Amino acid sequence: MGTTTQHTIALDGIGPVQVSVTDHGSGQPFLLLHGGAGLQSVTGFAEKFAAAHDVRVLTPTHPGFGGTDRPEALTTVSDLAALYGALLDQLDLADVTVIGNSMGGWITAEIALLKSPRVSGIVLIDAVGIEVPGHPVADFFSLTMDQVFELTFHDPAPFRFDPTTLPPAAQAVAAGNRAALAVYAGTAMSDPTLAARLGTLEIPTLVLWGESDRIADTDYGRAYAAAIPMARFQVLPDTGHSPQLETPDQVSHAIWDSADTDFAPFSR
């Protein structure tokens, strides 16, 4: 079980922002950023990764998700990147690896573009945010929940549930998550300027992609890796859009043992 702390971060042009951060373990620091599925989509992996490798994993809740408040002026993925860049400053962390899934991966890319020396590497897991001709990100907001499960998971059965059976409080949180996702990511879930900006990065980058992801397909993932100089790309079999939920051991192995990975078969 992690420890959750409320941090107040002063952001230029936005003012003070309250952010809830859960801290798992201690040692080498990792910042793990959730996507539209909310904090619970990364909590299990954070606990497992911290315990298995004796490291520290910080998992913030993006303001507006999980029933938290979002300041009106905090509206973009870049704003969230600035928030977490400032959080790392406030915590005085060094050699931080930032890991993000889906929209969390987009935030991770924007954090890398801040070029803070505190951030030594990034891991993008089925990230969204770039535009790839012919490979659009699925329009989450036009999908039924059943369709979302189908497109998200290699095998949806263990994850499927009927959202109408949730208690009212949980339904309110889910609605809040959806609204926050729409504010930050928009319906296209992409920024047409992002891919070109990623070309300026010099940061060690690992791009992991679920082979069965139909929210953003593997060619989209290859294009993401191709946009970042020296990025290494690895496909995860039997895995969809949320690898840390569906095949957490594969994700843990891909990150921790990446020195032993022969990337040649995954080369673009």
Place this chain on the structure above:
Amino acid sequence: MPKTAVTRVTHSCHLIEIGGRTFLTDPWFSTRPGYYQGEPIALGIPDLPRLDGVLISHEHYDHCDLDAFAAYRDRSVPLFVAETVVETARRHGFTNVTALRPWEEAEVGGVTITATPAKHGVYEVTFVLRAGSDAVYFAGDTMLIPELAEIPKRLGHISLALLPTNGLHIRPANNMQVVMNADEAAELTAILRPELAVPHHYAFTKGFLGDRLITRSDKNPLRFQDASRDLAPDTSVRIVEPGTRVEL
């Protein structure tokens, strides 16, 4: 005669005192994503003594941090550099920049600076500083190449050698080795036969992920000490923490 001495600042950045003059090598005073000293930076730029010269082996950021070093109080300080560094040095406002090719020499206040060969991922030169009977060899982050055996033949006895030891490999470039390793540094020590050898360029890290994805290196300087004991028993090897001044 003033003592010959070296103070490691960090990584391959040293203050070398020889012939009563003070030189700085391969300035590195900041960090960037994926580039970390892995050890302290013992001196900030405002704390540097008055320098008689600066030696720069090649343009890589961890050896040629001119964005930071441009804050040094006197940009007319003489810079002796690989020719690939000239343009960037001038662009950073340094007005006295001299390119030295291997075996070319210059003189500053009675100290002779000779560029010597090197091989790395990019063009590089190394340097010998000589004043009287004392000579310091600064090896930047070169590979061990046969041309380095020419140094004692052409330039005479070396008293102090500053050598890289991490055997850096670049994983995405077919694991290409770009820096000599501890055994090779010991081999070079046996060729140069200095009284004192000091390893450098071993603590460097690209961070958790970079050390896994981009580089592979040996961060343990004791391996050089062990290898030198066998190959160059007459040389004293000292592992020097940043900020410690070592006299010859």
